[in-house]
Amino acid sequence: MGAHMTPTHDQLLALDRRHLWHPFTQMQVWPDDDPLIIAAAEGNYLVDDRGQRYLDGVSSLWVNVHGHRHPVIDNAIRAQLGRVAHSTLLGLTSEPAITLAARLAHVAPPGLSRVFYSDSGSTAVEIAVKMAYQYWRQRGRPEKQRFVALAEAYHGDTVGSVSIGGMELFHERFRDLLFPVERIPTPYAYRWQGDGDCGAWCLAQAEKLFAQKNHTLAALVIEPLVQGAAGMLMQPPGFLARLAALCNKHDVLLICDEVATGFGRTGTLFAVEQENVRPDFLCLAKGITGGYLPLAATLTTDAVYEAFLGTVADKRTFFHGHTYTGNPLACAAANANLDVFEQERTLERIQPIIATLARQLRSVEAMPHVGEVRQRGLMVGIELVRDRKTKAEYAYGDRLGHRVCLALRKRGILLRPLGNVIVLMPPLSLTSDEAKTLCTAVFEAIDEVCGK
Numbered sequence: 001m002g003a004h005m006t007p008t009h010d011q012l013l014a015l016d017r018r019h020l021w022h023p024f025t026q027m028q029v030w031p032d033d034d035p036l037i038i039a040a041a042e043g044n045y046l047v048d049d050r051g052q053r054y055l056d057g058v059s060s061l062w063v064n065v066h067g068h069r070h071p072v073i074d075n076a077i078r079a080q081l082g083r084v085a086h087s088t089l090l091g092l093t094s095e096p097a098i099t100l101a102a103r104l105a106h107v108a109p110p111g112l113s114r115v116f117y118s119d120s121g122s123t124a125v126e127i128a129v130k131m132a133y134q135y136w137r138q139r140g141r142p143e144k145q146r147f148v149a150l151a152e153a154y155h156g157d158t159v160g161s162v163s164i165g166g167m168e169l170f171h172e173r174f175r176d177l178l179f180p181v182e183r184i185p186t187p188y189a190y191r192w193q194g195d196g197d198c199g200a201w202c203l204a205q206a207e208k209l210f211a212q213k214n215h216t217l218a219a220l221v222i223e224p225l226v227q228g229a230a231g232m233l234m235q236p237p238g239f240l241a242r243l244a245a246l247c248n249k250h251d252v253l254l255i256c257d258e259v260a261t262g263f264g265r266t267g268t269l270f271a272v273e274q275e276n277v278r279p280d281f282l283c284l285a286k287g288i289t290g291g292y293l294p295l296a297a298t299l300t301t302d303a304v305y306e307a308f309l310g311t312v313a314d315k316r317t318f319f320h321g322h323t324y325t326g327n328p329l330a331c332a333a334a335n336a337n338l339d340v341f342e343q344e345r346t347l348e349r350i351q352p353i354i355a356t357l358a359r360q361l362r363s364v365e366a367m368p369h370v371g372e373v374r375q376r377g378l379m380v381g382i383e384l385v386r387d388r389k390t391k392a393e394y395a396y397g398d399r400l401g402h403r404v405c406l407a408l409r410k411r412g413i414l415l416r417p418l419g420n421v422i423v424l425m426p427p428l429s430l431t432s433d434e435a436k437t438l439c440t441a442v443f444e445a446i447d448e449v450c451g452k
């Protein structure tokens with residue numbers, strides 16, 4: 001096909017089948033679902049090449065914040081494009097990268113004054129892990145090199161972040177490639193089978209681990225408040241603060257991965273604010289550019305930063321960097337994203353929307369094949385079960401979550417499930433009416449697919 005011809009829908013799909021390999025996708029069944037070709041977008045809606053509009057119910061995989069084609073962000077990128085699209089941070093610097101670093105340090109929890117850029121959530125976490133490791137070596141404590149993470153953790157797909165991750169389905173097959181990590185059980189109260197309080201038990205396990213191994217521990221890595229990819233698992237109140245206190249007591253660094261929870265998703269700009277936690281590292285990506293361009297940031301403290309200072313000959317440098325680090329177009333988008341938070345008072349605006357969503361979800365919660373509805377801010381997980389009484393799960397291969405999402409597509413809504421958990425993570429620009437439409441459609445789709 002020549003570059004000058006506009007391919008038809010069928011030609012595009014044929015080329016997709018021939019040449020594309022989609023992420024987290026069994027490509028053998030990919031064509032069965034009649035894939036949509038997204039051609040445009042407007043606000044909270046995506047538009048396919050046939051002109052069908054769909055509510056973007058998972059924010060284009062957890063990234064979009066203020067809606068698509070927001071004029072403030074569009075214009076900021078255009079303006080930057082008129083100056084320079086890319087220059088490097090290796091040996092040079094740039095205005096968008098400088099401004100954004102200062103602004104991130106300003107809006108982040110106190111103490112996080114240093115910003116190291118990269119391109120994805122995985123690299124943001126990988127960087128925090130390498131920095132923490134090198135930090136202890138350069139502080140004369142090289143024995144502190146073990147990481148602690150939660151059992152169902154997800155921190156990205158590069159080998160380092162997969163090592164920190166603990167999701168059996170995604171990570172087990174790579175085990176021999178990975179470095180060993182200490183585990184704290186995930187407070188997944190719905191499937192907790194022990195006696196007493198699930199969260200308290202998990203914390204007791206953490207305390208035991210820290211007491212035994214504190215001298216070998218470099219850092220705890222955690223998704224604060226919500227474990228997203230694990231199925232929108234919500235930590236009980238106080239859980240994060242208790243772990244932070246444990247880190248403090250045992251001289252273990254705290255790495256908070258807010259790649260998913262950052263930029264308002266949980267109702268505050270960052271999830272750690274809700275427990276007054278001040279981590280040593282804050283990992284940001286996904287929503288940082290408003291969902292426009294790939295960019296990530298690893299924030300850290302002066303104390304960590306200073307451990308890397310010395311003469312060139314000392315070789316205490318952090319020898320790490322990605323070629324597109326601090327890309328000016330992406331930084332311009334991220335600055336505009338923060339502008340919109342200020343101009344539209346986004347965090348105030350979403351509070352009633354969060355409440356509407358909670359109200360509307362009550363009828364979903366009562367459905368015969370819904371085990372639990374979990375919500376924190378605008379992050380929602382609806383766990384489908386074969387049997388509500390026994391909590392028996394649907395078989396993975398039956399793809400119930402996927403089928404519910406296909407039923408939603410017919411109703412003009414795009415979602416992407418996590419196994420049998422239906423995920424809602426709408427943009428912060430969702431309206432109250434859209435929240436109602438979304439919940440009604442979810443109710444109908446679950447009813448259609450799961451029945452009585």
Ligand SMILES: *Cc1c(COP(=O)(O)O)cnc(C)c1O
Binds near residue numbers: 122125
């Ligand atoms: C998505 C995600 C990542 C990985 O981000 P990528 O940009 O996909 O590499 C890491 N941590 C958390 C908590 C995430 O949700």
